[in-house]
Amino acid sequence: MARERPSFLxxxxxxxxxxxxAGLLSICVLLWLSTGEKFxxxxxxxxxxxxxxxxxxxxxxxTLLLAMGEIDLSVGAILTLVNVVTAIALRxxxxxxxxxFLGLALGTSCGFLNGLLGVALRIPTIIVTLxxxxxxxxxxxxxxxxTAVANFSKESLLFQLGSRSVLGLPTGVLVMLLVGGAGxxxxxxxxxxxxxxxxxxNAQAARFSGISLPRYRVxxxxxxxxxxxxxxVMELAFLQSGSPTTGQGYELYVIASVIIGGTALAGGRGTIxxxxxxxxxxxxxxxxxxxxxxxAYWGTAVTGAVIIAAVAVGNLVKKQ
Amino acid sequence: MPPLPCIAFDKVCKKFEGIAALRNVTFDxxxxxxxAVVGENGAGKSTLMKLLAGVHQPDSGELxxxxxxxxxxxxxxxxxxGISVVFQELSLFPHRxxxxxxxxxxxxxxxxxxxxxxxxxxEATRALTDLQADxxxxxxxxxxxxxxxxxxxxxxxxQQRSRVIILDEPNSALNEAExxxxxxxxxxxxxxxxxxxxxxxxxxxxxxxxxxxxVLRDGEFQGTFETSRTTIPAIIQAMVGxxxxxxxxxxxxxxxxxxxxxxxxxxxxxxxxxxISFTARRGEILAFAGLEGSGVxxxxxxxxxLDGPARGELSLQGRRLRQRTPGEAxxxxxxxxxxxxxxxxxxxxxxxxxxxxxxxxxxLRNALGLMSGRRVDDSASDAIREFGIVADSVEQSVxxxxxxxxxxxxxxxxxxxKPGVLLLNDPTRGVDVGAKREIYALCRRLAAQGMTILVAxxxxxxxxxxxxxxxxxxKGRIRNEFQAGEATKSVLLRAMIHxxxxxxxxxxxx
Numbered sequence: 001m002a003r004e005r006p007s008f009l010x011x012x013x014x015x016x017x018x019x020x021x022a023g024l025l026s027i028c029v030l031l032w033l034s035t036g037e038k039f040x041x042x043x044x045x046x047x048x049x050x051x052x053x054x055x056x057x058x059x060x061x062x063t064l065l066l067a068m069g070e071i072d073l074s075v076g077a078i079l080t081l082v083n084v085v086t087a088i089a090l091r092x093x094x095x096x097x098x099x100x101f102l103g104l105a106l107g108t109s110c111g112f113l114n115g116l117l118g119v120a121l122r123i124p125t126i127i128v129t130l131x132x133x134x135x136x137x138x139x140x141x142x143x144x145x146x147t148a149v150a151n152f153s154k155e156s157l158l159f160q161l162g163s164r165s166v167l168g169l170p171t172g173v174l175v176m177l178l179v180g181g182a183g184x185x186x187x188x189x190x191x192x193x194x195x196x197x198x199x200x201x202n203a204q205a206a207r208f209s210g211i212s213l214p215r216y217r218v219x220x221x222x223x224x225x226x227x228x229x230x231x232x233v234m235e236l237a238f239l240q241s242g243s244p245t246t247g248q249g250y251e252l253y254v255i256a257s258v259i260i261g262g263t264a265l266a267g268g269r270g271t272i273x274x275x276x277x278x279x280x281x282x283x284x285x286x287x288x289x290x291x292x293x294x295x296a297y298w299g300t301a302v303t304g305a306v307i308i309a310a311v312a313v314g315n316l317v318k319k320q
Numbered sequence: 321m322p323p324l325p326c327i328a329f330d331k332v333c334k335k336f337e338g339i340a341a342l343r344n345v346t347f348d349x350x351x352x353x354x355x356a357v358v359g360e361n362g363a364g365k366s367t368l369m370k371l372l373a374g375v376h377q378p379d380s381g382e383l384x385x386x387x388x389x390x391x392x393x394x395x396x397x398x399x400x401x402g403i404s405v406v407f408q409e410l411s412l413f414p415h416r417x418x419x420x421x422x423x424x425x426x427x428x429x430x431x432x433x434x435x436x437x438x439x440x441x442x443e444a445t446r447a448l449t450d451l452q453a454d455x456x457x458x459x460x461x462x463x464x465x466x467x468x469x470x471x472x473x474x475x476x477x478x479q480q481r482s483r484v485i486i487l488d489e490p491n492s493a494l495n496e497a498e499x500x501x502x503x504x505x506x507x508x509x510x511x512x513x514x515x516x517x518x519x520x521x522x523x524x525x526x527x528x529x530x531x532x533x534x535v536l537r538d539g540e541f542q543g544t545f546e547t548s549r550t551t552i553p554a555i556i557q558a559m560v561g562x563x564x565x566x567x568x569x570x571x572x573x574x575x576x577x578x579x580x581x582x583x584x585x586x587x588x589x590x591x592x593x594x595x596i597s598f599t600a601r602r603g604e605i606l607a608f609a610g611l612e613g614s615g616v617x618x619x620x621x622x623x624x625x626l627d628g629p630a631r632g633e634l635s636l637q638g639r640r641l642r643q644r645t646p647g648e649a650x651x652x653x654x655x656x657x658x659x660x661x662x663x664x665x666x667x668x669x670x671x672x673x674x675x676x677x678x679x680x681x682x683x684l685r686n687a688l689g690l691m692s693g694r695r696v697d698d699s700a701s702d703a704i705r706e707f708g709i710v711a712d713s714v715e716q717s718v719x720x721x722x723x724x725x726x727x728x729x730x731x732x733x734x735x736x737x738k739p740g741v742l743l744l745n746d747p748t749r750g751v752d753v754g755a756k757r758e759i760y761a762l763c764r765r766l767a768a769q770g771m772t773i774l775v776a777x778x779x780x781x782x783x784x785x786x787x788x789x790x791x792x793x794x795k796g797r798i799r800n801e802f803q804a805g806e807a808t809k810s811v812l813l814r815a816m817i818h819x820x821x822x823x824x825x826x827x828x829x830x
Contacts, residue, residue, distance in 0.1 A: 201670050
């Protein structure tokens with residue numbers, strides 16, 4: 001059997017998600033040992049998964065973007081804007097399906113605008129979205145008068161599902177898995193996804209190969225907008241209100257999820273499975289800090305440290 | 321007793337990725353002379369200069385300065401030895417002022433650490449006046465003309481009290497008057513004991529300026545000639561060397577001429593290129609020859625619409641083409657194998673199969689419209705077999721292949737689109753002799769099947785051996801045409817060199 005060990009190790013190293021898997025397992029074991037049943041019981045675990053699903057849904061789109069060498073900082077702000085506007089639409093008496101459609105269309109438009117601005121004005125996406133992050137968040141505050149929008153009927157299917165479980169899983173987790181599955185197929189099994197990765201790997205060679213860089217950039221940003229819209233609607237379904245303060249700082253957790261998952265910041269490849277595991281890891285850490293009865297402020301600091309550790313472990317394992 | 325050579329190269333060798341760029345180069349440069357280094361594209365001139373600049377280090381052999389062995393393992397070490405380089409690609413900081421550029425890394429400062437801007441400005445003014453250059457030291461470098469920037473580079477070299485100045489194709493961007501002023505400056509410097517190494521294609525100027533001329537060919541030193549005792553034809557003979565080797569498969573005898581399928585009419589792109597008109601036949605290998613900056617690269621880019629739509633008419637098989645993007649060019653049946661395979665051609669971290677199939681992804685989808693892994697692998701395996709690519713599997717990443725196999729992968733990537741017109745820009749750059757032969761044989765085979773091939777190369781041998789017809793470009797236009805067998809290497813080289821000089825020079829705008 002001695003001959004097979006190196007090949008097993010090498011195969012282990014070639015798994016892109018190895019950092020996220022190692023990080024997730026070790027943190028879970030640590031929490032289980034230190035808090036026991038408080039952590040390792042079904043209802044807590046499902047709660048953790050629900051928390052991770054917001055980052056998780058967004059991380060699907062972000063994986064596509066990082067794979068093509070782009071980055072979107074406005075995802076959290078689009079989520080907030082969609083969340084607030086959909087709530088306002090419901091408050092004004094719009095039927096639920098139409099309100100949801102409006103929200104998704106708004107998210108898609110925001111993404112399209114991000115892509116278009118970058119291409120038309122020749123500004124890097126990271127700069128464009130640094131700007132639109134403030135614009136979208138500002139609009140959410142203006143539209144909502146900076147207060148929660150909650151005075152609408154919660155009888156519709158959206159809110160029935162939002163706070164419950166389907167097939168034993170919280171609805172948010174289910175949506176995350178659906179979006180993730182679609183994103184995975186798109187990235188790994190379509191010409192579109194292969195070309196995104198080609199652009200991230202060598203943009204000049206992609207251009208020489210007849211791939212229109214502006215078109216793909218706008219398409220990917222638009223898709224990110226749609227996904228942010230989905231996340232915004234799910235946030236509304238869970239919170240049962242439109243909140244102008246939700247989604248703050250999500251962009252950093254989402255980018256961290258994707259990188260912990262094993263997607264290269266430099267582009268060229270991506271893994272959506274890894275990104276979802278990364279999102280889960282971040283949710284576990286935040287849950288663990290609550291269970292350990294540490295101050296919420298520590299949560300922010302510890303999360304950052306764990307992000308660096310997870311990426312470093314992933315790199316170490318691969319280089320060995 | 322003769323003076324100690326200022327610089328001596330002793331059996332200097334340098335390889336890149338296993339390909340010899342310099343082989344046992346041995347010659348002396350005397351103090352206070354203007355010494356020209358000439359050779360064809362790819363002869364090793366720039367590599368030799370980069371050894372002196374400390375950019376590259378020799379694999380074996382020795383560099384001596386005034387009898388002392390030196391190791392120039394970094395650009396700053398080269399500067400410490402009094403060597404300055406004015407490169408083809410200007411190495412100034414475009415957003416900073418002239419004065420700031422002159423004192424980069426040697427800033428004048430007061431004892432408190434404050435920069436002494438006034439002193440730097442007055443020093444800069446003096447240095448520029450010494451060169452009779454009327455340049456404002458506060459001007460931003462990107463507001464200067466190319467000629468002025470070149471003068472700033474020379475001023476910087478002199479500021480560093482360099483004893484050796486290397487000029488690598490310094491005047492490819494200069495007009496006649498500016499060149500003459502540069503030469504006057506070099507002569508003045510020579511009288512002050514500064515040694516100049518001067519790399520150029522333009523032999524007339526070399527004869528006008530240099531005291532001695534050293535010739536390189538295929539990385540080997542061919543001899544140093546006293547300018548007063550040699551002639552331009554003798555130097556060209558030394559640059560060109562013996563007869564062609566036998567790497568090229570014979571041309572096909574054709575019974576009847578094939579029809580003209582490709583017509584280019586008044587193609588213009590930007591101020592550098594055109595108008596250019598030519599036709600090509602089915603199954604013809606049409607070569608484009610020209611020195612750096614002659615417009616050959618630009619022509620290929622324009623044909624493939626890489627810089628946006630070009631003016632002029634393109635028609636293929638009697639059908640007028642609309643070709644505004646590379647994607648449209650591909651759909652029209654064009655393929656471009658670019659000159660730089662690592663930058664423009666391949667995704668080096670990705671697998672062979674991902675690279676080879678990138679241009680034909682649509683064709684490899686299954687009934688659901690998803691990428692079929694089996695079809696992708698089959699297609700890549702077929703290409704690997706067909707083009708004789710040596711690799712462990714289709715999953716091997718392209719960056720780990722040898723240069724020759726990378727080049728074959730690049731060809732496979734483009735030939736899998738089954739193009740009607742194939743543009744090959746430097747198809748054998750940095751590949752070994754064996755792979756070269758295979759690529760030549762492949763070109764012949766494709767032409768025999770009816771593909772029209774347009775080829776450019778940095779090696780004139782390749783153009784002569786491969787082409788049915790050769791068009792010579794200079795300054796963005798076609799200057800000469802040769803049929804296969806009509807041109808010899810020295811005739812072609814002369815046409816390339818003279819083609820550019822026979823034209824009235826146009827002043828260069830900043």
